[in-house]
Amino acid sequence: MLSIALAITLTLVVMALLMNLYRLTIGPDLPDRVLALDTMYVNSIALIVLLGLWLNSKTYFESALLIAMLGFISTVAVCKYILRGDIIE
Numbered sequence: 001m002l003s004i005a006l007a008i009t010l011t012l013v014v015m016a017l018l019m020n021l022y023r024l025t026i027g028p029d030l031p032d033r034v035l036a037l038d039t040m041y042v043n044s045i046a047l048i049v050l051l052g053l054w055l056n057s058k059t060y061f062e063s064a065l066l067i068a069m070l071g072f073i074s075t076v077a078v079c080k081y082i083l084r085g086d087i088i089e
Contacts, residue, residue, distance in 0.1 A: 006054045013050060017043045034078050041071030 020043060023036035045064045052060025077087050 003054070006050060010047070010050050010054070013043055013047045017047070030082060034075070034082065037078075038071065038075045041067065041075070045071070 017040060020036050020040045024033055024040065027033040027036055045068050048060050048064040048067065052058070052064070081087050
């Protein structure tokens with residue numbers, strides 16, 4: 001039962017990533033593209049955690065944590081750049 005649920009959720013997360021990729025390329029404004037990129041980080045973290053559950057490995061959880069930290073820092077940096085035009089003051 002768990003393998004069927006994991007297969008379904010993996011499919012749904014990949015579909016969400018593809019929809020985010022569409023919004024990233026077609027997005028009308030820059031803030032829409034930043035939001036799509038941030039959502040792609042969250043979806044990629046979910047994908048990595050699901051793969052870790054499916055393959056029964058702890059390494060995937062550590063890489064998901066690393067991607068979460070890098071995603072947060074890069075989103076803050078891009079938002080600061082959009083608002084002020086400079087990342088480092």
